Amino acid sequence: MQLRGQVYKPVVELEARPVQGLACTRGEQSGQRWWGLYEQLCGTPENFFRNCFVWNICPLAFFHASGRNITPAELKGPAKTRIQQVCNEYLKTALDLFNPVIVVSVGRYTEDRVKALVKQNVLDPNRVQLSCMPHPSPRSLNNTNWLEKARQWLVDHGVMPYLQS
Template sequence: MLRKKLSLPDQPEATRPSEFSLIQFNNEPKPKLLTVKPATKDDSLQPATGDAQPLPSELNSSVAEQHEPLWQRVYQLELQLCDALKQIALPAGAVATYDPIEYAVELHLAYMQRYLDGPKPILFLGMNPGPWGMCQTGVPFGYVPAVRDWMQLRGQVLKPISELSVRPVDGFACTRAEQSGQRWWGLYQKICEKPENFFRNCFVFNICPLAFFHASGRNITPAEFKGASKTRMQQVCTEYLQSALELFNPLIIISVGRYTEDRVKTLVKQNLLDPTRVQLKCMPHPSPRSLNNTNWHDKALQWLEDNGIMPHLKA
C-alpha cells in the first residue's frame, strides 16, 4: 500500500489549425489542478438490453469524451499503457517496477494540466523514467530543480510499491541529480528562459512511463529487455504510441534517441503513421550512457538550429 512521503503546497482545447501558427498555438497555463479519477475496468458502460432506456451518460459518452481536456485524455491513455506494461514479464535480475504516474500523480497531473493546455505543434518523445528524474517528480526528464524551481510545479509524492533501498523516492527532497534531465531542461531553460516559451509550442511525452530496476539498483531500460519480453515491450509501446499520436496530432515528432525513433518507424512501416503529413525527426539522447555524448549541449543546440526548431522555442 502506498505511504505518504512528503507534502508540498498546492500550486497552481483549442481547435487545431490546418497550418502551423505561433499565434494560434499560444496558450495560457491553467491555474488550477483538477482531480481526475483513474479509469478502471468497472467504469466501462454496459449496453442496454430489452426495453430498458439508455442512461443519459450512455447517450452522451462519446460527446463528453470529445470535450474532455487533451491532458485528461492523454492521462487516461497513460493509465491504460501502464496496466498493459505491468503484464510483461520482467527480464532476469529485475526485481522492481516504479510507476511515477501512480505514486507521483499530483506532480504528474500538475505538469500535464499546466503545460498540455491544448494541441502542440512539436512533440518530443522520450523513452522511460530515470531513477533521479521522473521517478522522483512524475515529469519526463524530471530533474528536481527544473520541475520545482523552473516549472514551479507542486504536488505530493508517495512511495512506490516494492521500493528498493538503493533507489529511494524522496520527491523534491531528492538530492541526487538526474544527468539526462539536468542536460535536457538546462538546455531549454537557457534557450527559452521561461517554461511558457518552451511549452507554448512543445510538449515532452514518454512512450514508457515505467522504470525497471535490478536488485543492485541498476536501471534497466526498455531497450535492454531480451527475448519475448523485449518483443512484447516493443509491441505495447508501439501500439499505445499510435493512440497517443492520434490524441496529440502534432506537426513535428522529435524522437529523443534511437529507441523511440524505432517505435515511430515501426508505425510508418505498418502504415499507421503517414510521414507525408507529419515531420519525423530524431535528436541525440542526453543520457551520459550514450556513446560520444560528452558535449551533448553543443550537439543538441546545433541540431535544433539545423532542423529549424529554434524559432519555435524563443519568445
C-alpha cells in the same frame, strides 16, 4: 520546472532505490542536460510548452536488484515485446491527441519505436516531419559537447522557431 504534487510509493519498493518523489535530491544527467538546454532557450516551462510537448516513450523505471537502471533497450524476450507494445499504444495515443507537425525522437531507441509506428501505418511520414536528435545521456556515443551539438541540431532541423516566442 516548478513541479508540485504528491508522488505515491509502490507497494513493493526496491531498497537500493527508494521512491522519494519530488523530494529527491539525486541528479539525473540526461534530464539535467535536456531541461537545461530548454531553460536556456525558452526561459520558462510555459514558453517551452507553448509549442512543444515531451512524451517519454517508456515512462516506467526498471532496476536491477542492485539499484542499477535498466533501459527499455536492455530488456529481453517477451517482457521487451510486451513493454514495446504498451509503449507504442501509449505513443499512438499522444500523437492522436496532439497531432504534431514535427516528431523529434531523442535517441535511437525512440527513433526505432517511431519507425515501428510508420511501418504499422499509424504515423504518416508525409504528414509529419520525423527527425532523431542525439540523446543527452553521457553513456551515448560521441556525446561530448552535447549542449552545443543539440543547439545546432535544433537549428539544422527547423525546430528552433518553435522554441522562440
